[in-house]
Amino acid sequence: MPSTREIRRRIRSVKNTSQITNAMEMVSAVKMRRAQALVSESRPYADHMAELVSGLAHMTGSTEPVNPLLVQRPIQNIGVIVITSDRGLCGSLNANVIRRAARFILDQSVPIQAMAIGRKGRDWLARHAGDVIAEVSGLSDRPTLLDVSPITTLAINGYREGRFDRVDLIYNKFVSTMRQEVVQRQILPVVPTEATVNARLIDYIFEPSAATVLDQLLPRYVEVQVYQAVLDATASEHSARMVAMHNATQNARDVVQELTLSYNKARQAGITKEILEISAGAEALHG
Numbered sequence: 001m002p003s004t005r006e007i008r009r010r011i012r013s014v015k016n017t018s019q020i021t022n023a024m025e026m027v028s029a030v031k032m033r034r035a036q037a038l039v040s041e042s043r044p045y046a047d048h049m050a051e052l053v054s055g056l057a058h059m060t061g062s063t064e065p066v067n068p069l070l071v072q073r074p075i076q077n078i079g080v081i082v083i084t085s086d087r088g089l090c091g092s093l094n095a096n097v098i099r100r101a102a103r104f105i106l107d108q109s110v111p112i113q114a115m116a117i118g119r120k121g122r123d124w125l126a127r128h129a130g131d132v133i134a135e136v137s138g139l140s141d142r143p144t145l146l147d148v149s150p151i152t153t154l155a156i157n158g159y160r161e162g163r164f165d166r167v168d169l170i171y172n173k174f175v176s177t178m179r180q181e182v183v184q185r186q187i188l189p190v191v192p193t194e195a196t197v198n199a200r201l202i203d204y205i206f207e208p209s210a211a212t213v214l215d216q217l218l219p220r221y222v223e224v225q226v227y228q229a230v231l232d233a234t235a236s237e238h239s240a241r242m243v244a245m246h247n248a249t250q251n252a253r254d255v256v257q258e259l260t261l262s263y264n265k266a267r268q269a270g271i272t273k274e275i276l277e278i279s280a281g282a283e284a285l286h287g
Contacts, residue, residue: 077113
């Protein structure tokens, strides 16, 4: 059994650790509330833009020249944008995204060029995927559209110039504080869906034409989709870190209780041993 001095040292160490994790939990809770507010405010905008793009694409149909971002080509090169966090201590959040990206890369039979947002994904892609053509890291807790514009511009220009025949986005979607889902979404080419066609677009009058509006809107649509994914990933990161630090704090308190019990047992054993030694010495002197 360890000595009482060693157990006291371990108790102090675990208590210090619990104070650190508790402080990190409170900081993550504050950041999580801000990130959740950003996600809830931007998500309706992104959804309505998707409806608008789908409606315009169906309105123009075959009467106007097709925008290059809508053209579907045989897939010979794929671009993938992987969004992770810059730091760890957030449970399996980053590992889930990396696992999905690894599965996607291994399943493809064509060359893949990766673009990373976040150091964790960038480091993994650099070690295993190899071909990392761009990366963005060091984003603040309140990322802006300009922070992710280098990645989106590269993806859009790459698709227009034929360097990519498809671009996918892999990230953590924020669902709730306790739940984050890994999502893989194709952002290029833009595929209008029948479910999001807005019938009210029929009443609109576009100047100079609906096709011109669509041409101007498509790059903004791709940028908003990537930006919304970054906001989701940020909210997921702070939520996962808060939960992980809360669990770490609870585990530290449980360890302190176990160590305190062990300390009391060791102390009682030491006292009992001393009493026995004193009794044996007194008995020997009396004899």
